[in-house]
Each structure stands twice: as structure tokens, then as C-alpha cells.
Amino acid sequence: RLSLAGVGKGDRIAFFFALGIYATTMTLWGLRLLGALPIDIDARAGTDLFTRFIGLTRPTYMACTPSLAEYLVRKTPELLGHEVRDFKYKGVLTTGEVGIAIPEIKKRLESAYGCRFYDYWAPCGNAPAISCDAEGYYGMHAVAPDVCTSFDDLVDPVTKQPVDADVDGAVGEMVQTNLQREACPVVKYAYGDIVQLFLKECPGCGFKGRRIKVIGRSDDMLIIKGVNVYPGPIKDVINQFIPDVTGEMRIVLEHPPPRVVPPLRLKIEYGKGMANADLPDLAEKIATELHNKIKVRPVIEFVEPGSLPKETRKTPIFEKKYES
Known part of the structure; x- marks a missing residue:
């Protein structure tokens, strides 16, 4: 499967997931069978250690979650003093989140890294699949x-x-x-x-x-006025408004899902350079587009750029107020 992304004998893959009894760990054996060397570092070790290992081992590919790939775009210059494209990867392999299936995210990441991004999965060894080497995303x-x-x-x-x-x-x-x-x-x-x-x-x-x-x-599904709503399509719409927004968002839940008492509440990072006076109009545009696409009109709270943290593992999409 990963050979279709060009991975082969002699390649080194920086593999940055939560290791142990997790589905992603199964990929390590497949990489070794291809003659590649996985440089596997537990995501809980932190990005500082991970970026230092990249500098030492010079991998040809990286495998991680899409949100971590985005996080490294900002963090690498701070830690190593250069851009992520300077790693000169042949490709980046992502899984675990709805990421490069969103056109704006795929375009932004490929531009930053200077290489193709591939979606792959095989949930617990089943349904092995990978996206193709194309400009667009076709599943x-x-x-x-x-x-x-x-x-x-x-x-x-x-x-x-x-x-x-x-x-x-x-x-x-x-x-x-x-x-x-x-x-x-x-x-x-x-x-x-x-x-x-x-x-x-x-x-x-x-x-x-x-x-x-x-x-x-299925455990991310929300039911709003009888409509089944998933975070992926919401994030897809919000990313259409970049650079007025950063693309980072959280769905705020006052009660345990799946049922949500309207209105749906969203926290969205506004883009750098956006004036506070322009935010109400932007909120109305986003809410209208969400209503047109998924039949939900949310209440939007804007927060400063960088205030919604990314995780080294899967970045949470929900802010669960009912747990606090």
C-alpha cells in the first residue's frame, strides 16, 4: 500500500504517532517489509525531540496526523531555524483524522512541505487504502x-x-x-x-x-434538529474562508452528544490581520455557507490566532463544556 506513495528500499520514514497497542503501529512491519527504515518516536515524547531526530536522521518520508503536520509548519522554524520544506521529504503520509481530504488543507500542506501528501489507512488491518499521486483529492x-x-x-x-x-x-x-x-x-x-x-x-x-x-x-456524529452532522464537512466549509480564518476550530458542546440543542456553537480562530470590526460580517458569511451546505446555522465565537492548541496526537474537535 505505502509502496504506491513511492516508499521503498533504503527510505527512512519519520513515524510520529502514539506507539504501543494502537492501529498505526501495525504499519511499522509493513514499512520494514518494503526495505524501509521506520524512525518511530512516540508522539507523547513531544515535537522538540521529534524535530531533533529528523535533523539527525534525515528521513525521506514523514508519517503523522494531518494536524501535527500543520503544527510542524509553525513549530519547526522556532525549534530548528528553518522551514519544513527544508527537510526535503519525498512525501508525507497522513492518517487518523479528516485532513487532506479538505482541499484547502491539502494545498496548504503540500505548498509548505514542497511534496505530495498521501492519506492512508487500514483500520486494525482491514480495508487497506491510500490516496493517489494527484493534485486533487479523490479518496x-x-x-x-x-x-x-x-x-x-x-x-x-x-x-x-x-x-x-x-x-x-x-x-x-x-x-x-x-x-x-x-x-x-x-x-x-x-x-x-x-x-x-x-x-x-x-x-x-x-x-x-x-x-x-x-x-x-460515528462517535463524532451530532444530531441537530433531526439532521446528522459530522465535524468534517463543518471544517471543510470553514477552511474555504482562509486567510480570514486560520482553519482551526472547535465545536462547543454544553451536553453529551449526539443530540445538540440548537444553536450549534463554534469557536473559530480569525486570521492574522483581521479587524474586530470585520468579524460580525465574517461570522454571518460562514453561518450562511454552513446553512446552505449542511442545513445548520451556528453561533460563532471568534478567538485569537494560535489560541486553539494543536496536539502531537489527534487534535480534539470538540470542546466539552459538560465535563468541566
């Missing part, structure tokens, strides 16, 4: 559909009723049944990933198999 390609039923088995995340997986653009929760695993096979097991399925030929590379775009997770 993750099912490169081994014979190992499980995942690309043919979707259910409604609320009712758990089957969703027709032979319809292009179908959205549902992916369900896994192993077809080849000899140890601990899973049968009709859902990890909670909500995907959109594409059946037509990839316009970026010509791949003729099935492709998916991760919409979110």
Missing part, C-alpha cells in the same frame, strides 16, 4: 479489496440498517468481515468510521476500483 483507493468485505458493507450509523454499497456516493458506517485473516478474525465488526463510497474511475489516476472518503466517526 483513498481500495488496493486490496479481497482481504475483507469493508468496501461492500455499509450500514446507517444510527439505525444500523444496510446501505446500498453499489450506489456511487453512498454514505455509511463501514463494517468489516475478514476473508483471509487466520488469527482473531472479525465478523460484521464496525470500528465507527463513516465513509463516502465512490465507484467510478478515479479522475486523478485512472484507478478503476472502489474509493472512499472518510466523513467522520
Whole structure:
């Protein structure tokens, strides 16, 4: 799978995730089988140590969450005195979050790093897939559909009723049944990933198999006035307003999900150089676009750039007021 991103014998991959009994750790064995050397550092060690190891080992690829890749764009000049593009990566491999599926994020990261970004996944060894080497984002390609039923088995995340997986653009929760695993096979097991399925030929590379775009997770789903809402499409809309916003946001929850008493509340970082007098008009534009796209009109609170911290692991999308 990662060989399709160009990873091969002699490559060194800076691998920056939470290590241990986590799904991402399984990738290390695949990298070694390709003849590549993973430089695996637990994300809990912090970015200071990670960037120093990059400087010492000169990796050719980096693997991390999209939010960490964004964080390193700002942090690397502070720690090492140069830009991330000076690492001269052949490519960056991202997983764990809805990231480069958002066009503005993909464009911004590839511009900053000077290389292609790839989305990859294989939740607990199932449904291995990777995005292609294209300017646009056309989903993750099912490169081994014979190992499980995942690309043919979707259910409604609320009712758990089957969703027709032979319809292009179908959205549902992916369900896994192993077809080849000899140890601990899973049968009709859902990890909670909500995907959109594409059946037509990839316009970026010509791949003729099935492709998916991760919409979110079932445990991230919100129900607002009977409408199922996921953070991914909200973030997608907000990123359309860069540079008036930084792209960082939080969904503020007063009560445990999934049900949200309207209005939905958002915290959004405004962009550098934005005047306070312009923020009400910007809030109205964002709220109107969200209403047009996902039928939700939120209340927006703007905060200063850099005030919503990024994490070295998955950056949280929710601010859970009910826990404080």
C-alpha cells in the first residue's frame, strides 16, 4: 500500500504517532517489509525531540496526523531555524483524522512541505487504502479489496440498517468481515468510521476500483434538529474562508452528544490581520455557507490566532463544556 506513495528500499520514514497497542503501529512491519527504515518516536515524547531526530536522521518520508503536520509548519522554524520544506521529504503520509481530504488543507500542506501528501489507512488491518499521486483529492483507493468485505458493507450509523454499497456516493458506517485473516478474525465488526463510497474511475489516476472518503466517526456524529452532522464537512466549509480564518476550530458542546440543542456553537480562530470590526460580517458569511451546505446555522465565537492548541496526537474537535 505505502509502496504506491513511492516508499521503498533504503527510505527512512519519520513515524510520529502514539506507539504501543494502537492501529498505526501495525504499519511499522509493513514499512520494514518494503526495505524501509521506520524512525518511530512516540508522539507523547513531544515535537522538540521529534524535530531533533529528523535533523539527525534525515528521513525521506514523514508519517503523522494531518494536524501535527500543520503544527510542524509553525513549530519547526522556532525549534530548528528553518522551514519544513527544508527537510526535503519525498512525501508525507497522513492518517487518523479528516485532513487532506479538505482541499484547502491539502494545498496548504503540500505548498509548505514542497511534496505530495498521501492519506492512508487500514483500520486494525482491514480495508487497506491510500490516496493517489494527484493534485486533487479523490479518496483513498481500495488496493486490496479481497482481504475483507469493508468496501461492500455499509450500514446507517444510527439505525444500523444496510446501505446500498453499489450506489456511487453512498454514505455509511463501514463494517468489516475478514476473508483471509487466520488469527482473531472479525465478523460484521464496525470500528465507527463513516465513509463516502465512490465507484467510478478515479479522475486523478485512472484507478478503476472502489474509493472512499472518510466523513467522520460515528462517535463524532451530532444530531441537530433531526439532521446528522459530522465535524468534517463543518471544517471543510470553514477552511474555504482562509486567510480570514486560520482553519482551526472547535465545536462547543454544553451536553453529551449526539443530540445538540440548537444553536450549534463554534469557536473559530480569525486570521492574522483581521479587524474586530470585520468579524460580525465574517461570522454571518460562514453561518450562511454552513446553512446552505449542511442545513445548520451556528453561533460563532471568534478567538485569537494560535489560541486553539494543536496536539502531537489527534487534535480534539470538540470542546466539552459538560465535563468541566
